[in-house]
Amino acid sequence: MSTDLTESQELKSTEINKYDFKTETTAVFKARKGVDAEIVNQISDIKNEPDWMRQFRLEALEIFESKPMPKWGGDIDLDFQDIFYYLKPTTDQGKSWDDVPEEIKDTFEKLGIPEAERKYLAGVKAQFESEVIYGSLKKDLSDQGVIFTDTDTAVREHPELLREYFGKIIPSTDNKFAALNSAVWSGGSFLYVPPGVSIEFPLQAYFRINEENMGQFERTLIIVDEGAQVHYVEGCTAPMYTSESLHSAVVEVVVKKNARCRYTTIQNWANNIYNLVTKRAFAYQDGTMEWVDGNLGSKLTMKYPAVYMMEPGARGEILSIAFSSKGQHQDAGAKLVHCAPDTTGTIISKSISKNGGRSSYRGLAKVEKGAVNSKCSVVCDALILDDASRSDTYPYIEINEQDVSMGHEASVSRIGEEQLFYLMSRGLSEAEASTMIVNGFIEPLVKELPMEYAVEMNRLIQLQMEGSVG
Amino acid sequence: MSDVLKIVDLHVSIGDKEILRGVNLSMTEGETHALMGPNGSGKSTLGLAIMGHPNYNCTQGEILLNGENILDLEPNERARAGIFMAFQRPVAIPGVKMADFLRHATTNVRNPERKEGEDLIPMREFRKEIKANMEQLQMDSEFARRYVNDGFSGGEMKRAEILQLAMLQPKFAILDETDSGLDADAVRLASQSINEIGHNKMGLLIITHHDKLLEHNPPNFTHVILGGRIVETGGKELAEELHAQGYERIRKQYPEAAKVNDESEAEAEAVV
Numbered sequence: 001m002s003t004d005l006t007e008s009q010e011l012k013s014t015e016i017n018k019y020d021f022k023t024e025t026t027a028v029f030k031a032r033k034g035v036d037a038e039i040v041n042q043i044s045d046i047k048n049e050p051d052w053m054r055q056f057r058l059e060a061l062e063i064f065e066s067k068p069m070p071k072w073g074g075d076i077d078l079d080f081q082d083i084f085y086y087l088k089p090t091t092d093q094g095k096s097w098d099d100v101p102e103e104i105k106d107t108f109e110k111l112g113i114p115e116a117e118r119k120y121l122a123g124v125k126a127q128f129e130s131e132v133i134y135g136s137l138k139k140d141l142s143d144q145g146v147i148f149t150d151t152d153t154a155v156r157e158h159p160e161l162l163r164e165y166f167g168k169i170i171p172s173t174d175n176k177f178a179a180l181n182s183a184v185w186s187g188g189s190f191l192y193v194p195p196g197v198s199i200e201f202p203l204q205a206y207f208r209i210n211e212e213n214m215g216q217f218e219r220t221l222i223i224v225d226e227g228a229q230v231h232y233v234e235g236c237t238a239p240m241y242t243s244e245s246l247h248s249a250v251v252e253v254v255v256k257k258n259a260r261c262r263y264t265t266i267q268n269w270a271n272n273i274y275n276l277v278t279k280r281a282f283a284y285q286d287g288t289m290e291w292v293d294g295n296l297g298s299k300l301t302m303k304y305p306a307v308y309m310m311e312p313g314a315r316g317e318i319l320s321i322a323f324s325s326k327g328q329h330q331d332a333g334a335k336l337v338h339c340a341p342d343t344t345g346t347i348i349s350k351s352i353s354k355n356g357g358r359s360s361y362r363g364l365a366k367v368e369k370g371a372v373n374s375k376c377s378v379v380c381d382a383l384i385l386d387d388a389s390r391s392d393t394y395p396y397i398e399i400n401e402q403d404v405s406m407g408h409e410a411s412v413s414r415i416g417e418e419q420l421f422y423l424m425s426r427g428l429s430e431a432e433a434s435t436m437i438v439n440g441f442i443e444p445l446v447k448e449l450p451m452e453y454a455v456e457m458n459r460l461i462q463l464q465m466e467g468s469v470g
Numbered sequence: 471m472s473d474v475l476k477i478v479d480l481h482v483s484i485g486d487k488e489i490l491r492g493v494n495l496s497m498t499e500g501e502t503h504a505l506m507g508p509n510g511s512g513k514s515t516l517g518l519a520i521m522g523h524p525n526y527n528c529t530q531g532e533i534l535l536n537g538e539n540i541l542d543l544e545p546n547e548r549a550r551a552g553i554f555m556a557f558q559r560p561v562a563i564p565g566v567k568m569a570d571f572l573r574h575a576t577t578n579v580r581n582p583e584r585k586e587g588e589d590l591i592p593m594r595e596f597r598k599e600i601k602a603n604m605e606q607l608q609m610d611s612e613f614a615r616r617y618v619n620d621g622f623s624g625g626e627m628k629r630a631e632i633l634q635l636a637m638l639q640p641k642f643a644i645l646d647e648t649d650s651g652l653d654a655d656a657v658r659l660a661s662q663s664i665n666e667i668g669h670n671k672m673g674l675l676i677i678t679h680h681d682k683l684l685e686h687n688p689p690n691f692t693h694v695i696l697g698g699r700i701v702e703t704g705g706k707e708l709a710e711e712l713h714a715q716g717y718e719r720i721r722k723q724y725p726e727a728a729k730v731n732d733e734s735e736a737e738a739e740a741v742v
Contacts, residue, residue, distance in 0.1 A: 417524065418561040423571070425521050426634065427549040427578035432586050436574070440565025440617065 019237040019268060023107045023210050027129075029088040033213070034081040037061060040183050043086050047152055047186070050159070060172035060182030067176040073362070074300040074329040078274060083215040083246055085184045087129040093150065094134045104128050111237065113206050120452060122201040123148045127218055128208050130186040141199060147192040148203055151219045154190035161192060166221055169252035170280050177276040177302075181217045181250040188218030188249065193228040193259075202231040202264075202450060207247070209238035209273065215246040222252070224259040224287075231262045233453065237297070240270040244299065247273055253281035255289045255314075262290040263305075266453060268460055269297035271327055279305040280335075286313035292448060294321045295332050296460050304362060306335035309343035309374070319445045320349040321457075323464055324357030324389075333363040333394075338374040338404070349380035350442050353389035354464070360392040365408070369400040377407040383441050385415050385434065435465040473499040473536055473552065473641045475520075475673055480531035482512075482519045489515045489734065491698040492531070497673040499641050502687050504709045505677045507695035508717050510735030513677045514558060516695070517644040521555040522548050535642075549575075550582035552641030556631035556648045562619040568630065569614040572600060572637055579638045603636040607663055624651035632663050642673040649683040661686035681713045694720055697730030 029046060031039055040061050044054040069076060094100040097114050108114060108126050117124045123137035125148070132150035141148070147158060154162045172182040189205045209216050224230055238245065247269060255261045261281065269275050275298040281289040291305035307316025322330035336345035351359035361380045382391035393410050415437055423433035439446070439458055446454045475497045482490035490512050497503055505513050519526045520533055522545040532539050540548055563571070576599075577590045590596075600614060607629050619627055628648050635643055645664065649657050657680065665686045668674050676683060684706065692708040693700045696717075701724045702708070712720075721728040 416561065419563050421523055421545060422557070422561045422563070423575075424545040425549055425555060426571070426575035426638065427546050428574055429546050429578075429586055430544070432574060432578075433546075435586075436566050436571065437563060440563055443565030443617075 019111070020240045020270065021110065022239045023103050025089055025101070025103050025210065027087050027089055028091055029086075030084060031086040033084055035061070035083070035085050035180070035184060039085055043184060043186060046086075046088065047155075049155060052163070053155055056167060056172075057183050057185075060179045063172050064176060064179035064183055067179060069176060070302075073302045073331045076274060076276070076300065078244060078246060083213055084211065085215050085217070086186060087211060087214060088131050089128045090131070090133050093132055093153075095136070097134060100134050104133055107208060107210070108134070108206065111206065111208070111235075113204070116204065116452065120201055120450075121204050122199050123203040125150060125189045125205040126208070127187045127205065127216075129210060129214060129216065132187045132189075137203075141197075144197050145194040146197060146199065147190065149190050151188040151190045151221060152186065154221070158190065158192070161223070162190060162221065165223060165252060165254050167252075169254065169282055170250050170278050175278060177248045178250050178278045181219060181248050181278070184215070185217045185219035185250065188220040189222070189232075190220070191222045191230070191232060193224045193230045195226040195228060198229040199231070202233045205232070205234045207234065207236040209245055209247065209269075211245075212241040213243055213245060215248065218249050220249065220251040222261060222263070223254045224256060224261045226256045227258045228256075229260045231264065231450070233264045233266075236265075236267050236269055238270045238273055241272050244272050244274055247275045247277070247298075249277045249279075251277070251279040253279075253289060255281055255283040255287035257285040257287060257311075259284075260288045260290075262292065264292040264294075264449065264453060266294045266456060266460070267297060267301065271297060271299055273298045275301040275303065277301075277303045279303065280308065281306065281316070282308050282310050283314040283316060285311035287311075288315040288317070290317045290319075291334065292319045292445070293332065293334075294457055295330050296323045296464060298330070299327065300329045300331065302331045304333045304335050304364070306337065306364075307345065308337045309339055309345060309371075311340045312342045314340060314343045316343075316345040318347045319448060320347070320361075321442050321445050322349070322351040322359045322361075323461065324351075324353050324359045325464055326355040326357060329358045329360070331360045331362055333361050335364040336366065336376055337364070338367040338371040338376060341370065341372045341374065343371060343374045345374070345376045347378040347380070348445065349378075350445055351380070351382045351391060352385065352438055352441065353382070353391050354385035356388040358390040358392070360394060361410075362394040362396075364396045364398070365406065366398040367401050367404050367406070371401050372403045374401070375405045379409045381410070381441070382412040383415060383438065384412065385438075431465065435462050438465060473673070474534075475553070475642045476534040477516075477520070478532045478534065480516075480519065480533065481529045482515055483527045483529055484515075484525055487734075487737070488529070489698055490519065491730070493695070493698070493700055495693060495700060497642060497675060499673045500670055501691070502669060502674040502676065502689045504684055504689040504692040504706075505675055505695060506692060506709060506712050508731060508735075510738050511695045511731050512698045513695055514646050517555050517646050517675070517677065520548075520553060520644060521545055546578070549638070549640075550579055554635060554638055554640035554642070555644040556628075556635055556646060558646040558650070560619045560627055560631060562617070562621070564617050564620045566618045567615055568618055569600065571618050572614075572634065575634065576637050579640070600633075600637065603633055606636070606666070607633055608659060609633065625653070625656045628652060628656075628660060632660060632667070635664070636667045640672060642675070643668055644675045644677070646677045647679065649678055649680050657682045681710070684709050696720060696724055697727035697734070699727055701727050
């Protein structure tokens with residue numbers, strides 16, 4: 001895949017506020033603020049769910065209510081009763097963009113989703129507030145047995161497949177926010193790739209929060225069957241409001257024998273969104289799970305994509321990019337858990353802090369007893385752009401086996417005065433030079449992205465760098 | 471009218487240490503000037519001060535480009551005004567491709583009024599030009615995709631600096647030991663390339679310890695710097711004399727400057 005970005009790297013000034021716009025819509029149904037059994041039952045009623053799912057939700061609500069707020073990570077200053085937990089924007093999901101209400105369609109046009117779909121995607125799910133309002137999948141893939149639908153539909157149409165894994169990778173008891181999601185979840189993707197099917201182009205999900213004080217709780221389950229391959233991409237944006245909104249997703253991935261899954265996130269939430277997400281994959285024999293996790297927006301992100309290597313030969317690779325600016329805290333990282341012999345895990349994390357932003361790397365590398373001959377490598381590099389900004393590293397390492405290889409490297413650097421001078425002596429402005437150095441810093445990760453997303457990532461970095469030099 | 475770069479009574483300090491103590495020098499576009507002197511005399515300091523390095527504090531004097539003082543200009547503004555320096559040890563910028571960097575640089579220097587985000591020079595035109603220049607410098611086309619100075623050999627670094635000189639076509643170029651650390655063939659190639667790119671065209675200020683570069687680019691003037699001052703200026707025969715006989719005569723003739731030079735060199739060694 002080519003990563004020569006020179007042609008398209010420049011940001012046009014008209015694109016600067018591309019994501020910060022609000023769409024005027026009339027909801028079909030909007031639950032009152034707050035979360036309790038009544039709201040949970042209401043969501044289940046509207047979705048006309050089977051009893052097991054209603055029970056699953058109600059149990060999760062109890063767990064949510066009983067669990068304390070996490071004492072680590074970032075400061076969460078949220079009133080859970082001051083949030084809307086469910087908003088249904090439209091009656092039906094569109095199979096073509098023409099079926100989608102005009103103003104919502106416009107939203108996704110502005111975000112460039114239909115265009116991307118025409119050009120290079122194998123399928124799309126677009127979620128607006130609580131529901132997936134558009135879904136597509138290329139016909140040759142559905143003919144091969146690929147299922148790509150929203151999770152609500154999967155509950156109705158593929159109950160056996162779904163129930164085998166739903167809530168099994170990430171149980172409601174895992175953490176407070178996984179419990180909250182389990183209680184009030186709505187939307188998200190369900191993807192099943194049958195044995196041996198290799199999907200060449202990415203499947204994309206796009207999540208948009210539009211309303212103020214809205215909570216978005218999508219639930220995604222991906223099952224990549226034996227020898228199959230897929231690349232799934234998610235993007236997220238919201239307009240800027242004065243009060244906070246909450247995005248709390250759960251993403252479960254199963255990678256079976258010899259299968260391969262890459263899950264790429266480019267999170268660009270507005271700076272008033274709490275982004276508290278649990279993502280975990282189980283990789284089985286000789287299967288490979290890759291998380292590519294780009295976190296640019298949000299007020300606070302707490303997200304540590306995990307790979308549990310369950311059987312011999314499984315591999316986990318996690319690439320994490322965090323960029324925090326004024327008023328932002330990215331508490332991002334990764335988890336690798338080696339549960340079987342001969343497993344290989346890699347974490348590469350790059351964080352950038354500027355203008356008073358704070359980036360933390362928080363990661364776990366764990367080798368269970370019996371996971372002999374496993375290899376684990378963690379590299380985290382931080383770049384700090386000014387004195388007001390902050391970077392922290394919290395690496396947790398637990399090794400319960402002798403015969404393993406474990407490497408951990410961490411570096412923190414300031415943007416080099418000599419590098420700035422060198423670029424400026426060639427005519428680049430200070431801002432242009434800083435942006436170039438930052439883009440260079442994350443290049444080892446960006447080059448892993450497909451061309452279109454690499455371009456998007458560089459644009460977002462450039463956006464973040466705008467006006468950073470006084 | 472030819473462009474003129476004029477340095478008047480320039481004093482430069484790093485921290486509270488004065489390195490240049492009143493340098494005067496005037497160059498006209500198309501002239502070649504050799505700047506010679508022993509270690510610690512202030513050769514590189516003069517170059518970096520002209521380019522505007524933030525750690526080099528100009529405490530007195532002026533640097534005039536066509537009569538306008540450029541001391542208040544940022545390095546990027548100086549570059550856009552037509553000043554260039556090929557660095558002795560250019561810094562690596564990991565992850566930034568040579569081609570991407572050079573396309574920005576070339577665009578900015580050619581359109582000094584360009585703001586960030588405005589169009590770059592067309593890719594096709596840029597590629598053609600960089601390819602031709604790289605061929606002249608016998609550089610592999612792969613080079614454009616490598617990261618700026620990252621893992622470059624000494625020879626590659628110097629060639630990359632000359633490539634930038636060729637692309638940016640400045641009015642005045644300071645070449646700081648662009649021939650050092652190279653084998654004989656590479657020195658010849660570098661010397662010839664510089665001749666083709668800039669000799670008799672740009673104003674060249676050549677800092678060198680060797681004779682090959684000046685053989686290919688005979689200087690109109692040779693300046694000897696010692697203890698932070700230019701103590702003697704001559705023609706190309708002065709450069710030849712220094713190459714053949716070293717700085718013994720100069721030291722004897724200017725004992726005060728030699729003393730200052732020895733002190734600052736001793737200090738520099740202590741720091742290292």
